[in-house]
Amino acid sequence: MNIALSPSDISMAIQRLAEEILQAADGGEIELVGIRRRGDEVAERVYELLKERGAQVRLGVLDISLYRDDYEHLSSNPTLQSSEIHFPVDGAYVVLVDDVIFTGRTIRSALDALFDYGRPAKVDLAVLIDRGHREIPVEPRFVGQVLNTRREERVVVHLEKTDGKESVSLITQ
Amino acid sequence: MARKDFLDIVSLERSEIIQLLDQAEPFKDLFTRSVKKVPALKGKTVLMLFYEASTRTLSSFEVAAKRLSADVTIFDVPHSSVTKGESVRDTIDTLQAMRADYIVVRHRLSGQPAAIARQTNASVINAGDGAHAHPTQALLDAFTLREVYPEMEGRKVLIMGDVLHSRVARSTSTILTKLGVEVAFCGPGSLVPQTRFRRFTNYDEALRWGPDAVYLLRVQKERQEASFYPSDREYHAVFGITEERLKRLSDEGVYVMHPGPVNRGVELCDGVLDYERCLISQQVENGIAARMSVLYGLKPQLS
Numbered sequence: 001m002n003i004a005l006s007p008s009d010i011s012m013a014i015q016r017l018a019e020e021i022l023q024a025a026d027g028g029e030i031e032l033v034g035i036r037r038r039g040d041e042v043a044e045r046v047y048e049l050l051k052e053r054g055a056q057v058r059l060g061v062l063d064i065s066l067y068r069d070d071y072e073h074l075s076s077n078p079t080l081q082s083s084e085i086h087f088p089v090d091g092a093y094v095v096l097v098d099d100v101i102f103t104g105r106t107i108r109s110a111l112d113a114l115f116d117y118g119r120p121a122k123v124d125l126a127v128l129i130d131r132g133h134r135e136i137p138v139e140p141r142f143v144g145q146v147l148n149t150r151r152e153e154r155v156v157v158h159l160e161k162t163d164g165k166e167s168v169s170l171i172t173q
Numbered sequence: 174m175a176r177k178d179f180l181d182i183v184s185l186e187r188s189e190i191i192q193l194l195d196q197a198e199p200f201k202d203l204f205t206r207s208v209k210k211v212p213a214l215k216g217k218t219v220l221m222l223f224y225e226a227s228t229r230t231l232s233s234f235e236v237a238a239k240r241l242s243a244d245v246t247i248f249d250v251p252h253s254s255v256t257k258g259e260s261v262r263d264t265i266d267t268l269q270a271m272r273a274d275y276i277v278v279r280h281r282l283s284g285q286p287a288a289i290a291r292q293t294n295a296s297v298i299n300a301g302d303g304a305h306a307h308p309t310q311a312l313l314d315a316f317t318l319r320e321v322y323p324e325m326e327g328r329k330v331l332i333m334g335d336v337l338h339s340r341v342a343r344s345t346s347t348i349l350t351k352l353g354v355e356v357a358f359c360g361p362g363s364l365v366p367q368t369r370f371r372r373f374t375n376y377d378e379a380l381r382w383g384p385d386a387v388y389l390l391r392v393q394k395e396r397q398e399a400s401f402y403p404s405d406r407e408y409h410a411v412f413g414i415t416e417e418r419l420k421r422l423s424d425e426g427v428y429v430m431h432p433g434p435v436n437r438g439v440e441l442c443d444g445v446l447d448y449e450r451c452l453i454s455q456q457v458e459n460g461i462a463a464r465m466s467v468l469y470g471l472k473p474q475l476s
Contacts, residue, residue: 063199065213066199066211066212066213066241066469067211067212067213075175075472076175076470076472077175077213077469077470077472079192079196080195080196080199080200080469081199082198082199082202083199083202112212113211116206116208116210116211117206117208118207
């Protein structure tokens with residue numbers, strides 16, 4: 001197992017995301033929507049930074065279990081948690097936030113889920129880590145850190161609030 | 174590993190019940206969105222096989238399945254070949270050939286859903302069998318009670334009425350007991366069998382026991398061969414919630430539940446339906462969420 005990112009690398013990556021989102025929003029309202037699990041924690045931390053900078057920002061959480069495309073292959077369906085989107089999605093500028101982008105399928109599901117809440121004016125994607133190997137045409141606009149990985153490697157993210165420790169590691173199978 | 178079938182409450186572990194209840198919550202959240210549907214069971218087929226009349230349970234399952242994006246077919250038993258003498262076994266072979274993924278069964282014979290479950294790879298859900306079980310009703314009842322009492326342990330529920338003929342009494346008392354709720358039965362002596370539960374045959378005495386909720390059972394006229402009580406009026410006076418009793422429930426902050434459909438002037442007076450602690454319409458809404466949770470939680474053994 002290789003440690004790919006230290007706690008300070010992670011903080012810097014989150015800083016970078018906040019900075020880029022702030023510039024892109026150009027003073028407009030931002031609805032940050034974190035994807036469970038861990039995307040919500042990344043979103044929360046970006047949210048705190050944007051708040052400090054005086055941005056008009058709100059925070060939501062999306063659970064995409066019901067929108068996954070791989071039920072057939074699971075022995076039991078994933079445990080559901082609630083989505084919390086307490087603002088109108090219609091006409092909003094939404095930034096979806098996830099911890100890692102890999103094949104892109106999670107994001108496809110998240111877009112399906114998001115559009116069932118309403119019709120946003122614009123949607124962007126922010127990820128803490130882009131590890132490559134996309135299987136569908138989805139690209140993030142904001143990236144905290146790019147990691148070069150092989151297809152069969154696993155990227156394991158631990159974040160303080162969810163896991164009690166903070167690291168990003170690469171596991172070779 | 175998930176279960177294939179959902180047949181009764183007795184065979185469920187407490188942890189499974191808790192998981193089904195927890196999982197019903199995000200489903201209920203969907204109902205306030207403009208799009209109430211999720212794609213979880215897209216492309217799956219749910220067959221409704223109701224050998225016994227039921228409008229409410231049937232539509233509740235239908236709405237639940239459709240909100241999960243499943244395709245729903247209602248096998249119209251009264252007009253089907255069953256009336257031409259086809260056996261349940263042959264019917265199931267037919268449904269198996271249609272490749273149903275889920276079969277929701279209601280039957281007047283206890284154990285029929287379990288027999289069907291053994292014969293098919295589809296997931297079978299018991300929507301009520303004879304006087305045996307009505308597990309999705311029990312789940313929605315527990316869910317509704319948990320909404321008003323998040324800590325259920327030690328709460329008291331009085332189940333009132335025709336306990337003898339009631340699969341609801343059986344399943345609901347079982348689930349509540351598994352969740353740490355104390356259950357007692359009350360009703361005419363002829364309709365309340367001796368069980369391990371506390372038993373009252375006098376309403377006012379039962380109220381002194383201090384229940385947090387009174388669960389009224391429907392007087393099932395269609396299921397009684399003999400007459401177990403003299404008249405509707407007398408039942409209401411002795412075991413129904415009259416205006417005076419409603420006042421007392423209101424003073425003591427007791428919730429009222431009923432599986433529906435209600436017989437006004439028998440189990441309850443009109444005032445109960447406007448009572449602020451009446452949970453009957455919540456039960457209907459929660460029924461959809463609870464059934465979505467069950468459908469989502471099962472795994473058919475199909476290719």
